[in-house]
Amino acid sequence: xxxxxxxxxxxPPKQKGRWWRRWGExxxxxxxxxxxxxxxxxTFTFFPAIYSMVVSLFRWNMPSKPFFVGFENYIYLFxxxxxxxxxxxxxxxxxxxxxxxxxxxxxxxxxxxxLNRRLAGVGIFRTTFxxxxxxxxxxxSVVWLWLFHPADYGLFNSWLIAMGIPIxxxxxxxxxxxPCLIGMGVWHGMGYNIIIFLAGLQAVPTTYxxxxxxxxxxxxxxxxxITWPLLxxxxxxxxxxxxxxxxxxxxxxxxMTQGGPLGSTxxxxxxxxxxxxxxxxxxxxxxxxxxxxxMLLLLTWIQFRFVDRKVHYE
Amino acid sequence: MMKFKFSFIxxxxxxxxxxxxxxxxxxxxxxxxxxxxxxxxLEFWYAxxxxxxxxxxxxxxxxxxxxxxxTVIGTYQGDYTTAMAKVYSAITGDTVPNVAxxxxxxxxxxSGAILSMEEIMSADESFDPAVIRTAFWDYNTAGGEIxxxxxxxxxxxxxxxxxLFSAAGVDPNSPPQNLDELLTIAQALTISSEASGGTTxxxxxxxxxxxxxxxxxxxxxxxxxxNEDETEMLYNSPExxxxxxxxxxxxxxxxxMPINQxxxxxTDFLAGKLGMLIGSTSMARSIKEQATFDVGAVMFPxxxxxxxxxxxxxxxxxxxxxxxxxxxxxxEFVKFMxxxxxxxxxxxxxxxxxxxxxxxxxxxxxxxxxxxPLRQAGFDSLPNTVSxxxxxxxxxxxxxxxKAVEQVELGAATPQEALDAAKTSVDHAIETQFSTE
Numbered sequence: 001x002x003x004x005x006x007x008x009x010x011x012p013p014k015q016k017g018r019w020w021r022r023w024g025e026x027x028x029x030x031x032x033x034x035x036x037x038x039x040x041x042x043t044f045t046f047f048p049a050i051y052s053m054v055v056s057l058f059r060w061n062m063p064s065k066p067f068f069v070g071f072e073n074y075i076y077l078f079x080x081x082x083x084x085x086x087x088x089x090x091x092x093x094x095x096x097x098x099x100x101x102x103x104x105x106x107x108x109x110x111x112x113x114x115l116n117r118r119l120a121g122v123g124i125f126r127t128t129f130x131x132x133x134x135x136x137x138x139x140x141s142v143v144w145l146w147l148f149h150p151a152d153y154g155l156f157n158s159w160l161i162a163m164g165i166p167i168x169x170x171x172x173x174x175x176x177x178x179p180c181l182i183g184m185g186v187w188h189g190m191g192y193n194i195i196i197f198l199a200g201l202q203a204v205p206t207t208y209x210x211x212x213x214x215x216x217x218x219x220x221x222x223x224x225x226i227t228w229p230l231l232x233x234x235x236x237x238x239x240x241x242x243x244x245x246x247x248x249x250x251x252x253x254x255x256m257t258q259g260g261p262l263g264s265t266x267x268x269x270x271x272x273x274x275x276x277x278x279x280x281x282x283x284x285x286x287x288x289x290x291x292x293x294x295m296l297l298l299l300t301w302i303q304f305r306f307v308d309r310k311v312h313y314e
Numbered sequence: 315m316m317k318f319k320f321s322f323i324x325x326x327x328x329x330x331x332x333x334x335x336x337x338x339x340x341x342x343x344x345x346x347x348x349x350x351x352x353x354x355x356l357e358f359w360y361a362x363x364x365x366x367x368x369x370x371x372x373x374x375x376x377x378x379x380x381x382x383x384x385t386v387i388g389t390y391q392g393d394y395t396t397a398m399a400k401v402y403s404a405i406t407g408d409t410v411p412n413v414a415x416x417x418x419x420x421x422x423x424x425s426g427a428i429l430s431m432e433e434i435m436s437a438d439e440s441f442d443p444a445v446i447r448t449a450f451w452d453y454n455t456a457g458g459e460i461x462x463x464x465x466x467x468x469x470x471x472x473x474x475x476x477x478l479f480s481a482a483g484v485d486p487n488s489p490p491q492n493l494d495e496l497l498t499i500a501q502a503l504t505i506s507s508e509a510s511g512g513t514t515x516x517x518x519x520x521x522x523x524x525x526x527x528x529x530x531x532x533x534x535x536x537x538x539x540x541n542e543d544e545t546e547m548l549y550n551s552p553e554x555x556x557x558x559x560x561x562x563x564x565x566x567x568x569x570x571m572p573i574n575q576x577x578x579x580x581t582d583f584l585a586g587k588l589g590m591l592i593g594s595t596s597m598a599r600s601i602k603e604q605a606t607f608d609v610g611a612v613m614f615p616x617x618x619x620x621x622x623x624x625x626x627x628x629x630x631x632x633x634x635x636x637x638x639x640x641x642x643x644x645x646e647f648v649k650f651m652x653x654x655x656x657x658x659x660x661x662x663x664x665x666x667x668x669x670x671x672x673x674x675x676x677x678x679x680x681x682x683x684x685x686x687p688l689r690q691a692g693f694d695s696l697p698n699t700v701s702x703x704x705x706x707x708x709x710x711x712x713x714x715x716x717k718a719v720e721q722v723e724l725g726a727a728t729p730q731e732a733l734d735a736a737k738t739s740v741d742h743a744i745e746t747q748f749s750t751e
Contacts, residue, residue, distance in 0.1 A: 061706070061748060062402035063425025076746065082739050150575050151587060152514050167512060172574045174724060261574050262726055263717075277399045279709050281747045 049293070056286035066283075073287035087288070089263055090271040093178065094247060094295075097267050100182040100189075101242040105235070108190045112197035113223075126198070133191030141255035144184050145171070148256075171257050174264040181252055181265055188252075189245075193238050200234030201227065240303055247296060268292045344635030345411040346643075354643045357411035358388045361397035361628060362466065365599060369663035370415065376659075377650045384643045386413075394418065394628065410633040412644045419462035419629040420454050420704045428631045432460035434645050441649060447671045452701035453625045462629035463648050466666045468596040469623040469699060470530050471691040472496075472615060476608035478503055478515070478589045489612040493531075493560065496590070496615045500570035503589030517570035519579040520592040525715035527592050527614075529624055529702060531557035534617035544705035547740045549715070550733040557617075558729035562722045574723050594626060595692035598665030602686050611691035613698075621698040627666065658682075667692045706748040711740045 056073055058066040076083045115126055132140065147155045148170035157167040171177050208226050217225070250269050253259060259266035259274065266274075268288060276285035345357040360370050367390055374388040391397040394417030404410045405427040422428045431454065435441050443451065450464035476486035482502045490496040500517030507514045520527045529539055529549075537553030540546070548554075564571040575582070580597075582588040584604050592614065593601075601609060614623050630651060632644045650656060654670065658678045661668050665688075673679050674693060683690050705711075718732035727735065 059747060063405045063422060063427060072746075080742075082742050145577075149578060149581070150572070151578065151582060152512065153585065153587065161509075169573065169575075172577075174726075261720055262724060274713075278395060278713065279707075279743070279747070280399075280402060281743075284747065 052286040052289050055282055056290050058283045060282040062280050062282055069283065073283045074291075076284065077287055077291070083284075086263065086266075086271065090266045090268050093263075093265065094267040094269070096178055097182060097185075097249060097265075098243060098246040100185045101239065101246050103182065104186045104189050104193060104242060105238060107186060108193035108238075109197055109231075109235075111190070112194045112201060113227075115194065116198060116201045126194075129194050130191035132188045135188075137188065137251040138255055140184070140188055141252045145256055148180055172261055174260075174262045177257055177261060177265050181256065184252065184256075185246075185249070189242070193242070196234055196238055197231070200231045204230045236303070236307055239307070240300065243299060243303070244296060247292065247299075268295075344633055344637070344640065345409070346635065346637075346640040348637065348639060352383070354384045354640060356384060356386045356413060356640065356643055356647060358386050358413045358415075358647070359391045359397060359401070359411045360388055360415040361391055361394050361417065362415065363390060363393070366466065366596070366660075366664045366666070369660050372663070373651055373656050373659065376656075377647055380650065381646075384646065386647055412635060412640055413630060413632055413647055415465055415628050415630050416462075417626075417628045418704065418708060419631045420456035420460075421706070421708065422631055423456045423459060423461035424706070426634075428461060428633050429641065430459055430461060431463050431632065434632065434641075435460070438645065438649075445671060446652075446669050447696070447699060449625060449699040449701050450669050453627075453704070454629050455701075456704045462631045463652055464669045465628055465630045465652060466596075466660060466664070467625050467627035467669060468594040468666055469625060469692060469695045470527055470592060470614045471595050471598075471611050471695065472613070473583065473591045473593060473597075473601055473609060473611050473688070475583065475586060475589055475605075476610050478586065478607075479610075482589070486608070486610065489610055490590075490615050491612070492616045492618065497564070497568060497570070500564070500590060501568060504570045513569065513572070514587070516572050516582065516588045518564060518590045518592070519571050519582065519588050520576055521579055521594065522576040523594075523626075523712075523716075524576055524719040525712045526594075526624065526626060528558065528561065528715055528719055530614055530622070531561070531617065533622040533624060533700060533702075534620045536620070539702050539711070540705055544703055545741075545744060547711065547737040550730070550737045554733055555729045558718065558722055558733060561719065562729055565723045566725065574720055594665070595667055595689075595695075596627070596665040598686060598688040598692065599663070600665075602688050609688065611688040613691050613695050621695075622700045623695045623698050624702045625699055661689075665689070665692065667696060705744075707740050707743045710743040711736075714740050 055066070057068060057070060059069045059072065060066040077087045078084055111129060115122060115129070119125075149155070149157065150167075150169040150172045151157065152161060152167055154167075154170070156170065160167050168176060170180050204227060208230075209222055212222055212226060247267075248269055249267060250273065253265055253267065253270045254273070257265040259270045269292065272285050272288040272292065275281045275288060347355050349355075358374065360367070362370050371388060374386050378385055389411075391400050391414075397414070397416055398418060401410070401414060401416065401422070402425075405422075405425055410427060416422070423430075435443055446464060450467060451460055453467070454460050454462040454464055472489065474486075474489050479486040479489075479499075482499075484499050484502050490499050496518065503515065503517035504513060505515040506512060532539065532549060532554040535553045535557050537551045537557070538548040541548055565573055572582075579588065579591055580593070583591040584601075584606075586607055598611065613621065630648050632641065632648060635641050635644070652669065654676075657668050657670060657673070658676070660666055661679070662682055662685075668676075668679060670676075674696065679693065683693065714736035718727075718729075718736045721727040721732045721735075722729050726732075
């Protein structure tokens with residue numbers, strides 16, 4: 001509200017009156033309308049974020065009094081013989097899990113290209129691909145637990161038996177668990193990306209294609225030189241949002257593997273949850289949260305700095 | 315000008331909304347309220363869902379009908395972990411209820427948010443603690459003080475599929491009594507088929523809370539979980555390592571138990587793919603209802619002749635409150651919840667075991683066994699119930715033991731290595747996270 005101190009004499013004569021009138025009723029109203037969401041943002045997002053930075057400097061088992069320890073929690077996470085390996089393993093797992101994002105991107109782009117054609121019954125296909133996305137992750141996870149059942153009567157294992165391949169332990173196998181989660185994540189998230197891509201594809205003017213076709217361009221050249229560059233902003237959006245969501249993934253891990261087996265699916269977000277709500281070590285959990293926040297910040301910055309430049313905006 | 319007035323009203327509304335959110339508690343610390351006529355309303359949080367949750371609801375309704383002047387409002391707060399997280403948040407935000415039913419309840423003793431159950435009990439002559447088994451009091455003690463009231467308790471038992479026993483040529487009426495018999499029968503029950511790519515029927519498995527079952531084996535073998543000062547874990551002792559080695563042999567040598575398949579154990583058992591399932595008595599009712607085969611239950615197998623079954627389950631705590639009348643009302647409610655009739659009702663609706671020392675002589679309890687014979691195994695276990703000490707890093711310890719079991723089953727560590735690592739990590743947690751120096 002610093003505008004109140006502005007010297008009245010410097011303002012154009014027609015803006016005489018009380019400060020809110022000078023400021024402009026519309027601007028004022030605009031801020032008023034923004035206020036509710038701003039209040040919610042500050043109370044439930046901004047304040048907790050700052051608060052967790054403060055808590056990360058304390059040793060705090062929720063009901064007891066917090067105890068200031070400086071950077072002890074961070075030092076443990078980086079150097080301690082027990083904590084550090086767990087932290088770095090979760091750090092790597094986080095990026096392993098994020099591999100699902102580019103995989104998802106490629107598959108959903110391919111499907112979007114197919115769905116963008118004028119085919120009979122294309123609406124049915126579009127709905128079918130979108131269905132998993134609107135189903136709750138918790139429900140989906142429970143169903144996939146059944147599909148991934150490690151015994152011979154699990155659905156996937158019964159297919160393997162039919163094909164004469166040895167049965168697999170899927171989510172209960174330290175090597176296979178993460179690929180299983182990624183696979184399910186791709187299936188679940190695909191629909192959303194397809195819709196975004198379809199919107200992007202339909203925004204490409206058909207005149208470009210017509211002109212290129214007259215010049216004798218091949219279908220691949222059409223994609224390479226028209227579709228791909230014009231889809232740039234969409235791709236960039238899908239990549240950024242997908243990355244952030246992947247780093248925050250929690251439900252499927254909690255329902256399907258609880259971070260196991262042998263910690264092979266413990267991502268930073270899950271390590272944070274374990275420390276906060278299973279061990280009630282809020283300081284350590286907050287330290288992980290702060291590190292995750294810094295990682296996200298860096299990643300988003302890199303994406304804007306390097307990827308954004310290559311994106312063509314119309 | 316109209317537009318401006320509109321925005322003005324808008325901002326006014328927001329301010330009102332915010333001040334309403336930030337409104338303090340008028341009772342001066344603690345939940346519950348008393349109206350002008352002196353009628354008391356208590357808040358009660360509980361952590362039991364399904365059939366058990368329905369039983370708790372019914373008990374609350376019965377209490378409300380049994381007297382005038384006190385109305386209890388029960389709210390389900392999610393499973394033990396979720397409910398405890400909510401209680402911790404409530405303590406931090408000063409919005410605690412009056413009474414709560416929780417797992418690991420005595421841990422709240424150090425928080426300063428709950429009242430000592432021991433003090434409340436000793437002030438009321440009408441309540442005799444001796445009627446309840448000692449182990450149940452141990453289960454509710456932390457730092458030498460009883461902080462909570464035993465309510466719903468369970469012990470590990472062994473469920474078995476009688477049809478599969480018969481098919482394997484094992485007498486369905488002589489289930490395993492000790493570890494040797496357990497292995498012999500498990501081997502008889504395990505069936506492999508090349509066409510199906512391996513084992514199609516397993517002899518033995520446990521539910522996912524493997525720390526509980528491993529702890530039972532360790533205690534029966536003469537080992538201990540934690541030292542008396544509760545500063546150091548003792549489960550890398552030879553007694554403990556021997557038991558985890560045996561567990562490893564079930565999986566990797568005799569191959570009677572599937573590798574790391576505890577999450578699916580109940581499904582496998584109900585599908586008739588698993589002969590014997592180690593799990594909590596609390597499932598006695600649901601297993602009986604869901605099984606499509608003849609199912610039996612027996613006490614957790616002894617090590618030699620030694621039987622020691624550590625209690626699980628939840629307890630009731632009373633939170634501190636600025637108004638003594640609310641505390642007194644809370645105690646009345648707690649007394650009702652653990653009364654003889656309530657205890658029988660809870661047992662009848664669930665698989666929980668009675669907390670009373672002489673419950674086995676009651677006609678009602680005998681009737682419950684007749685109704686569901688699976689209950690017998692839990693009742694038989696009563697004289698052997700013990701309690702694992704409740705210490706600060708119990709949550710870490712449970713997960714560390716589960717991890718050790720997982721490592722050994724998957725061949726990632728030897729039993730000695732796995733238990734050494736578990737001990738080191740929990741000791742470390744006690745030292746670094748739970749000390750306030």
